[in-house]
Amino acid sequence: xxxxxxxxxxxxxxxxxxxxxxxxxxxxxxxxxxxxxxxxxxxxxxxxxxxxxxxxxxxxxxxxxxxxxxxxxxxxxxxxxxxxxxxxxxxxxxxxxxxxxxxxxxxxxxxxxxxxxxxxxxxxxxxxxxxxxxxxxxxxxxxxxxxxxxxxxxxxxxxxxxxxxxxxxxxxx
Amino acid sequence: xxxxxxxxxxxxxxxxxxxxxxxxxxxxxxxxxxxxxxxxxxxxxxxxxxxxxxxxxxxxxxxxxxxxxxxxxxxxxxxxxxxxxxxxxxxxxxxxxxxxxxxxxxxxxxxxxxxxxxxxxxxxxxxxxxxxxxxxxxxxxxxxxxxxxxxxxxxxxxxxxxxxxxxxxxxxxxxxxxxxxxxxxxxxxxxxxxxxxxxxxxxxxxxxxxxxxxxxxxxxxxxxxxxxxxxxxxxxxxxxxxxxxxxxxxxxxxxxxxxxxxxxxxxxxxx
Numbered sequence: 001x002x003x004x005x006x007x008x009x010x011x012x013x014x015x016x017x018x019x020x021x022x023x024x025x026x027x028x029x030x031x032x033x034x035x036x037x038x039x040x041x042x043x044x045x046x047x048x049x050x051x052x053x054x055x056x057x058x059x060x061x062x063x064x065x066x067x068x069x070x071x072x073x074x075x076x077x078x079x080x081x082x083x084x085x086x087x088x089x090x091x092x093x094x095x096x097x098x099x100x101x102x103x104x105x106x107x108x109x110x111x112x113x114x115x116x117x118x119x120x121x122x123x124x125x126x127x128x129x130x131x132x133x134x135x136x137x138x139x140x141x142x143x144x145x146x147x148x149x150x151x152x153x154x155x156x157x158x159x160x161x162x163x164x165x166x167x168x169x170x171x172x173x
Numbered sequence: 174x175x176x177x178x179x180x181x182x183x184x185x186x187x188x189x190x191x192x193x194x195x196x197x198x199x200x201x202x203x204x205x206x207x208x209x210x211x212x213x214x215x216x217x218x219x220x221x222x223x224x225x226x227x228x229x230x231x232x233x234x235x236x237x238x239x240x241x242x243x244x245x246x247x248x249x250x251x252x253x254x255x256x257x258x259x260x261x262x263x264x265x266x267x268x269x270x271x272x273x274x275x276x277x278x279x280x281x282x283x284x285x286x287x288x289x290x291x292x293x294x295x296x297x298x299x300x301x302x303x304x305x306x307x308x309x310x311x312x313x314x315x316x317x318x319x320x321x322x323x324x325x326x327x328x329x330x331x332x333x334x335x336x337x338x339x340x341x342x343x344x345x346x347x348x349x350x351x352x353x354x355x356x357x358x359x360x361x362x363x364x365x366x367x368x369x370x371x372x373x374x375x376x377x378x379x380x381x382x383x384x385x386x387x388x389x390x391x392x393x394x395x396x397x398x399x400x401x402x403x404x405x406x407x408x409x410x411x412x413x414x415x416x417x418x419x420x421x422x423x424x425x426x427x428x429x430x431x432x433x434x435x436x437x438x439x440x441x442x443x444x
Contacts, residue, residue: 001185001186001189001193002182002185003181003183004180004182004183006179006180027181027224028177030175050212051211054278060282063252063281063282064278065281065282068211069207069208069211069212069279069282070207071181073181073183074207074228118277122277136277137276137277139361139363140276140279140363141278
């Protein structure tokens with residue numbers, strides 16, 4: 001049994017997009033705050049902080065998850081992927097990101113990081129989703145700019161591209 | 174929107190978790206998937222001094238099926254039960270209702286037992302457990318007890334669970350071939366239900382359950398009702414639920430939904 005005291009900071013380390021990162025956290029520190037303030041990975045956004053808006057969506061050991069409903073101490077030793085892991089290189093966009101750009105699937109961009117993470121995860125399991133399935137999946141995200149229609153268009157386009165010239169490269173979605 | 178301070182205990186055995194729970198009592202909370210509790214912590218509606226994480230306990234991650242029941246351990250995530258190959262055959266009502274619980278992004282982490290423990294009046298899993306007549310298996314460091322779903326929920330987010338008890342598992346009767354139906358109305362798929370209804374056909378008649386209206390899910394057992402007898406029963410039930418107006422819907426709209434959805438579902442399972 002491990003007991004981490006509330007008034008102490010504890011060493012946390014995990015894999016973030018393939019690289020080991022470390023920092024310190026009190027037990028109550030959320031994964032969102034750990035990523036942004038301890039690591040400096042500000043791609044993961046903080047919206048509602050109670051699991052409703054989806055802006056902070058990441059994957060934890062391959063499971064799609066709200067970073068605001070996850071404690072940093074819970075993911076010690078885990079594999080975390082965030083939006084920073086999607087692009088194949090610093091000056092290139094992934095297929096999904098590029099589809100978002102082409103279809104104007106973002107305006108202010110606040111919700112985009114979470115939506116990209118959800119779609120990246122979803123399309124790996126369901127490479128040929130229907131529009132209805134995508135809309136159902138996207139119900140876990142709030143976007144106040146686009147009206148969702150361009151997001152659906154971008155997702156369907158990206159799914160097509162990924163399915164036709166499918167690449168096994170992990171960062172290619 | 175940050176939790177108040179707490180000690181975090183990562184239990185490696187069930188005994189450890191129960192010993193800490195016995196020592197800390199009401200100051201401690203069990204955390205499994207955290208999809209309800211973390212929101213409560215962030216908004217400080219819950220301020221435990223100790224959080225006991227049970228997700229490393231392999232023995233709690235099991236789905237055990239016999240001919241009569243399906244027992245779901247405290248560590249079983251909602252997504253895991255949805256992906257269980259026998260779900261549609263053994264627990265059709267759960268298979269129908271579970272896709273309405275939260276979103277893909279929360280079902281991947283949230284647990285079945287956590288939803289039962291949280292006891293939100295509009296949640297689908299308490300409704301399904303009640304409609305099927307399932308049991309909640311509670312455990313302390315010293316003893317175990319089994320509480321029927323009908324006696325477990327006592328009001329909005331409150332249950333008969335004592336401070337030193339944790340939910341070890343819940344069990345659903347495997348009604349197999351019995352006809353059942355589920356329908357929900359919410360502003361957005363995955364949001365809290367304005368009204369959620371379940372119907373299960375029995376040997377003598379039908380069991381009809383409603384969530385999202387009263388302070389907890391409610392159930393009625395009726396003989397095989399049709400036509401105006403069914404409408405009268407649904408109308409009485411809708412009024413007995415003591416619906417309130419809130420930001421999501423008026424009481425009258427909720428009663429309307431109970432009557433309309435109720436008629437459809439009862440007719441569907443009695444066909």
